[in-house]
Amino acid sequence: MQQFRNSKYSIWVLTILVVAVVLLSSLLSYRIDLTAEKRHSVTDATKQLLKNLDTAITIQVFLTGDLPADYKKLSIATRDLLDEFRSLSSNLVRVRFEKPGEDRKTDSAKVLFYDSLARMGVVFEQSQVVSAREEKQTSQLIIPSALVRFRDGQKPIAVDLRSSRKLYRQYDVVNGSAEEDVEATRNAAEALLEYKFASAIDKLTRKYVPTVAYAVGNGEPIDLKVNDLGESLRSEYRLAVFDLKKGYPDPALIDALMIVKPTQPFTDEDKLKIDQYVMHGGNVIWLVDKLHAELDSLMRSQSEYTAFDRGLNIDDILFRYGVRINPDLVQDLNCSKIPIVIGTNPDNSPRMQRIPWPYYPFLASRNSNPISRNLDRVLSIFPSSIDTVKAPGIDKTVLLTTDSNSRRLSSPAIVSLNSVKGEEDLARFNKSYLPVAVLLEGKFRSLFASRLGQQVLDSVQRVTGKAYLPAAEKPGKQIVVSDADIITNTVSSTAGPLPMGTLPLENYRFANREFFLNSMDYLVSDNRLFESRNKDFVLRLLDKRKVADQRSFWQFVNIVLPIFLLVCIGVLLQWHRRRKYGTGVNRRTDEQGARNN
Numbered sequence: 001m002q003q004f005r006n007s008k009y010s011i012w013v014l015t016i017l018v019v020a021v022v023l024l025s026s027l028l029s030y031r032i033d034l035t036a037e038k039r040h041s042v043t044d045a046t047k048q049l050l051k052n053l054d055t056a057i058t059i060q061v062f063l064t065g066d067l068p069a070d071y072k073k074l075s076i077a078t079r080d081l082l083d084e085f086r087s088l089s090s091n092l093v094r095v096r097f098e099k100p101g102e103d104r105k106t107d108s109a110k111v112l113f114y115d116s117l118a119r120m121g122v123v124f125e126q127s128q129v130v131s132a133r134e135e136k137q138t139s140q141l142i143i144p145s146a147l148v149r150f151r152d153g154q155k156p157i158a159v160d161l162r163s164s165r166k167l168y169r170q171y172d173v174v175n176g177s178a179e180e181d182v183e184a185t186r187n188a189a190e191a192l193l194e195y196k197f198a199s200a201i202d203k204l205t206r207k208y209v210p211t212v213a214y215a216v217g218n219g220e221p222i223d224l225k226v227n228d229l230g231e232s233l234r235s236e237y238r239l240a241v242f243d244l245k246k247g248y249p250d251p252a253l254i255d256a257l258m259i260v261k262p263t264q265p266f267t268d269e270d271k272l273k274i275d276q277y278v279m280h281g282g283n284v285i286w287l288v289d290k291l292h293a294e295l296d297s298l299m300r301s302q303s304e305y306t307a308f309d310r311g312l313n314i315d316d317i318l319f320r321y322g323v324r325i326n327p328d329l330v331q332d333l334n335c336s337k338i339p340i341v342i343g344t345n346p347d348n349s350p351r352m353q354r355i356p357w358p359y360y361p362f363l364a365s366r367n368s369n370p371i372s373r374n375l376d377r378v379l380s381i382f383p384s385s386i387d388t389v390k391a392p393g394i395d396k397t398v399l400l401t402t403d404s405n406s407r408r409l410s411s412p413a414i415v416s417l418n419s420v421k422g423e424e425d426l427a428r429f430n431k432s433y434l435p436v437a438v439l440l441e442g443k444f445r446s447l448f449a450s451r452l453g454q455q456v457l458d459s460v461q462r463v464t465g466k467a468y469l470p471a472a473e474k475p476g477k478q479i480v481v482s483d484a485d486i487i488t489n490t491v492s493s494t495a496g497p498l499p500m501g502t503l504p505l506e507n508y509r510f511a512n513r514e515f516f517l518n519s520m521d522y523l524v525s526d527n528r529l530f531e532s533r534n535k536d537f538v539l540r541l542l543d544k545r546k547v548a549d550q551r552s553f554w555q556f557v558n559i560v561l562p563i564f565l566l567v568c569i570g571v572l573l574q575w576h577r578r579r580k581y582g583t584g585v586n587r588r589t590d591e592q593g594a595r596n597n
Helices: 002-006 010-027 044-051 069-088 107-120 182-205 224-234 268-279 295-301 315-321 423-427 454-464 512-524 529-534 544-549 551-596
Strands: 057-061 093-097 125-131 136-142 145-149 157-160 211-216 238-243 256-260 283-287 304-309 323-325 328-332 335-344 350-363 386-388 394-401 406-410 413-416 435-442 476-481
Touching: 044 069, 044 182, 044 529, 057 069, 057 182, 069 093, 069 182, 107 145, 145 182, 157 182, 182 529, 211 224, 224 238, 224 512, 256 268, 256 512, 268 283, 268 315, 268 454, 283 512, 315 323, 315 476, 328 413, 386 435, 394 512, 406 413, 476 512, 512 529
Parallel strands: 057 093, 211 238, 211 256, 256 283, 283 476, 328 350
Antiparallel strands: 057 145, 125 136, 145 157, 304 413, 323 386, 328 406, 335 350, 394 435, 435 476
């Protein structure tokens, strides 16, 4: 070893070794995720999607610059995830962080540019930043969005980096009001980043676009009440309208069939058409109002209104598939509010007040299902409860339920503006987590097995070109929701159709659209990207009071103390060097002097 250090080639050998190690490290990339919830890992489905890319994907992220702490953390998480995407895709995912509009020299040009981004789906947020030290509040425009682009001429997909799920601190649902937990909400947003970006890339690069059909023929709405439904589906799928009275739906052409708010009874022939569509591999989403209960009817009566059964004649087919929609109305104290006229103002205009309306309960997921997991609250309007029943070979997953203070009103149910009159009524809200939406998966069995004559069987084969099946040959999926108004929208006399999940005079959009699109995507997709929706990052927060009280101490520990330690180590090393080599020099000098003497 001593000979190697004394060799004139040692410095060159060491230089070559260092260069070789650097080059090798640049060619080989390996990461170990040591977090308990695998925060920095992506799912196998996302890895496969990225490895299969053969054309570059460009992602523009607008969440950058001088941001509040919560958004800064989200921006860093986005950068880390997209760096991983870039690595897995062999640099075919190209990322740019930029502040849009900086190259626009005038305010009018910047406004026009922002408007064009908004039409693409980019979201803007005006954040009020409060400085505790300077005791002032400033307004800041934040753009928590990204644009994913594929080919020229193809419309980019906007990704909202925020969570569609708002988390709230614990509060009294009777007397208190909800207060958002901002840190928990941003943490939920980080958990959804992988799914959002992977889903956008998949939609841009997929070779096959699924077809979904809106069934009509039994009084389903075809007016502006389903405007948002149509616009939401049209941008992601091939959307068609299918008349059940005129033919059999073909699962080879229709990937999913929607049955939305029927108001007229289904005939046996209608049910046979749906049944055979399911048996041959079709997927169905049922959005059904079993009882006739509408706020308009209550307002016209100005007192009470009796909700009655619509008599849709579909109980038997749903029971066969594994669920039963009960003839009741569900109420919950965790609910939305509706505006009520309580008097008049001095100018004789009506004075409005928004009061809690238990018939409009908030729905949420209580399990780790891939559809409604990590979603914000879903607004329901006069929902009914659902029971699951025995159906061999069918797996049932509850997607949405009410909260912990619920009750059922059996049909004929009385709908009243003042449905909670006192403590006695409050005590009746003793039910918890009543199901309103259920996912069914498996090999379904036909409702008409051993019930049809040969003439009908021959007719089915003649019309469809396929033999009647008493049981499905391959697994299928169905979703049953006992409130069709989850996906309809209110039509304002001034603003026109509102987004689904929005009420007049309430400046908030609930997650109805996200739930519906997730449901549809789950029915028609087999890419397993939904696995990433089940990520759940643990929020580990510092004590804010301790942080404020001990701010100076930890600044000293993190800034001053390391510098002080480095100075001390340098002084000690210098002292040791002088002591060691200075003693040696003096000894050699003394020996030389002795020899000279």
